Amino acid sequence: MKGQYFVTSESVGNGHPDKVCDQISDSVLDTVLKDDPKGRVACETFISMGLVIVGGEITTTTYIDVHKLVRGVLRDIGYTHPKYGFDANTCSILNAINSQSPDIAQGVDAGGAGDQGIMIGYACDETPELMPLPIMLAHKLVQRVEEVRKKGILGYLGPDCKSQVTVEYDGSKPVRIDAVVLACQHTEEILDKTGKKITDKARKEIIETIAMPIVGKMADKKTKYYVNETGKFVVGGPQSDTGVTGRKIVVDTYGGVVSHGGGAFSGKDPTKVERSATYMARYVAKNIVAAKLAKKCWVQFGYAIGKAEPVSVMIDTFGTGTVSDQKLAELVRKHFDLTPRGIIKELDLLKPIYRNTAAYGHFGRQEFSWEKTTKADKLKKDA
Secondary structure (H helix, E strand, O other): OOOEEEEEEEEEOOOOHHHHHHHHHHHHHHHHHHHOOOOEEEEEEEEEOOEEEEEEEEEOOOOOOHHHHHHHHHHHHOOEEHHHOEEOOOOEEEEEEEOOOHHHHHHHHOOOEOOOEEEEEEEEOOOOOOOOHHHHHHHHHHHHHHHHHHOOOOOOEEEEEEEEEEEEEEOOEEEEEEEEEEEEEEOHHHEOOOOOOEOHHHHHHHHHHHHHHHHHHHOOOOOEEEEOOOOOOOOOHHHOOOEEOOOOHHHHOOOOOOOOOOOOOOOEOOOOHHHHHHHHHHHHHHHHHHOOOOOEEEEEEEEOEOOOOOOEEEEEOOOOOOOOHHHHHHHHHHHOOOOHHHHHHHHOOOOOOOHHHHOOOOOOOOOOHHHOOOOHHHHHHHO
């Protein structure tokens, strides 16, 4: 795009009900992979006031203590007292897990994709992580909320929170932050005399302690801050909002800057290409940008259930490529094994790594194998 424009992305904290469900589902997956790397998992979680339901299709040789696992995740997040509207020690838990369809299993066992669909990857040179700036800032804000809460810096904060950042661009370059939105669950101690809104002191503390260290010099005198704009956020978490696995897919990826593929990630083992091939698409896009073959790179794979090789590979560099998009697609097929087995091997996906992906985004975090740029030199040389 040319000229001045604004891009907004949001994130949610690990105490948001949908993210609670993602973390429970991925903890089930990790528990299976720890003892049974060949296990098949498609786990969904539902949470509401005082209730957690864990269901889906799981085929494994190991045992999962669902009740213990759920309560452990809830305690780690911080739902340990009724004042936050949900208590890990007293909530009800329903286990509704069954086994994977044998019709799907026979195709997966032969090395084919576990489902049809399109998978999207993206990278750009806006940030050191090769991610869009708005979503990276939004993630860092909610991570800062968790840090401030757990360290007791602002002792009145609860586990639930959301963030949103609007970045102003001049052409393809981010130049300033136009707006920051924060919704932070809190106890009643920071309400003013009316009981309808937080005090000005608390609002200022939240901006100075949480927002300022993250937005830094990209904020200016015109930057707008919106903190708990309804007035207060005492009733939060599952008490106020039902959560379901896989409902924050744009938060999980690129913050709406580019399109999203056909499915969610959490609770699915890597034979499900909607997860593993999306990780590979990010790996491909990031290596292309790291090789300086493009400033922006969008990757799309198409898969058919039971078929190993993708039915399509598409590259779009938005006119920033140093070689043609068609040439890049040819290089991708040459240098990357895009079959489910090849992806699992290349990215080492049969390890219990998934709980950590379930909050603060699946991309732009160096601890994950799909964030490596080990193919960049080969791509650059061959191009």
